[in-house]
Every structure is written in C-alpha cells, then in structure tokens.
C-alpha cells in the first residue's frame with residue numbers, strides 16, 4: 001500500500017540526508033523514483049545535505065503539476081514507484097494534494113521532507129497541507145539542539161546578528177555557517193525562542209562586567225538557561 005509520509009523537524013536535523021538515503025535504498029532495490037526540491041541552499045535543481053552528499057533533482061516551480069508530470073511518464077511506459085520531495089514546505093497546497101492523489105490513484109510512495117513552521121512559528125502552507133493529508137508525519141530521530149542543550153523545536157531568523165519575527169516568509173539561508181551572512185537561522189528550544197535568546201544574546205548576557213576584559217570567544221557558553229526572577 002503506497003503512502004504519503006511527511007518527515008519533518010527543525011532546520012539542520014538531517015532531513016535532506018534522510019531524503020538522499022531513502023532514494024539510495026529504494027533505487028538499490030530497482031524501484032524507479034524521481035527526486036524533487038525547491039530553493040535548496042546549494043542552488044537550483046539540486047538536493048544537498050550538510051554531510052556533503054548531493055544529487056540532481058527537479059526544481060519544483062509553482063506551476064508544476066505533479067499529477068500531469070507523473071501521468072505523462074506512465075503513458076510513455078515509464079512507471080514511477082516513489083517520489084522524494086525535499087524542501088516540501090515551499091510546495092503549494094495544490095501540489096501537496098496532487099501528491100496525495102498520486103499515492104491513492106497510482107500507488108506511488110511519496111516521501112516528503114521539510115520544516116513545519118517558519119521563523120514566526122507559523123506553519124508553511126505546504127507543510128500545513130502535508131500535516132492535514134499525510135498518512136504519517138514522522139519527526140526525525142536526530143535532534144538538533146538549542147545552545148542550552150535542550151532539543152531545538154523552533155527556527156529563529158537572525159538578521160545582522162539580531163533575531164527578528166517579522167519579514168518575508170521565504171528567505172533561503174543556512175544555520176550559522178561562520179560565513180557572515182546577513183540572514184542566518186538558529187534553532188532554539190521554545191523557551192529561548194520566546195525570549196528571543198539566541199546563542200549570541202546569551203553569550204552577551206553571560207558576560208558580566210566582572211569578567212571583562214576577557215576575550216568573548218574564551219567565555220564558556222552557559223549550558224543551562226540563566227534563571228530569571230520570574231522562573
């Protein structure tokens with residue numbers, strides 16, 4: 001029985017790596033698949049993982065109709081057994097419905113991968129539809145961690161060093177890469193997301209005047225959140 005599965009998690013938790021592994025495993029058993037992505041950090045028409053692996057993929061434009069594309073393949077004698085759909089948060093709700101129809105009417109497995117919520121904690125439209133329609137939503141087992149050591153659950157956007165909660169929903173970018181990007185992301189636990197306490201802000205707060213003039217880079221990062229009077 002074919003399935004629509006949504007593998008989700010925060011940024012940087014291994015979704016693209018798992019997408020590449022699943023493609024590899026299914027291909028190794030002579031199943032025919034197609035790989036899709038949208039706005040991958042590495043560029044157009046490529047599915048890339050931070051572990052260094054990547055593969056060619058079809059870039060999903062807003063007007064791509066999955067049903068038409070796969071039905072055309074089938075009528076040309078190229079039956080497809082599974083689809084890998086990375087960065088699925090960026091797909092339109094209509095496209096998610098087309099994917100569900102492929103599962104139900106053509107018995108094609110669809111494995112979708114993506115983050116659920118944006119930097120404002122609001123669901124991406126594509127992810128919302130996936131949660132509504134998927135046979136299973138599976139949260140990735142590998143947890144990305146907040147700077148405090150707790151499991152990260154939220155994706156914060158950092159612009160010029162400051163966490164922001166307003167702006168365009170889609171801005172392609174990476175978690176802090178040390179490359180001085182204007183827009184970066186940082187995964188945080190809910191508590192620190194709510195307090196807008198990024199690792200940078202925590203480090204700044206942890207440095208009391210008594211400690212100065214030590215080099216900031218030498219100051220140990222607090223392992224637990226500082227207790228506040230209202231805790």
Ligand SMILES: Nc1ncnc2c1ncn2[C@@H]1O[C@H](COP(=O)(O)OP(=O)(O)O)[C@@H](O)[C@H]1O
Nearest residue numbers: 010011012013014015016017018049050051144
């Ligand atoms: N140098 C490394 N050594 C081991 N694991 C790494 C390394 N760099 C990245 N990773 C792993 O890769 C994960 C990110 O994988 P990726 O597939 O790019 O994530 P996602 O698609 O969810 O954003 C990290 O959470 C980490 O587990």
Ligand SMILES: Cc1cn([C@H]2C[C@H](O)[C@@H](COP(=O)(O)O)O2)c(=O)[nH]c1=O
Nearest residue numbers: 011012115118119155169170171172173
């Ligand atoms: C939170 C958030 C993220 N994005 C972008 C940033 C990245 O390009 C992708 C997520 O990729 P990953 O493989 O899961 O790391 O999404 C965005 O556009 N808007 C957001 O709010």
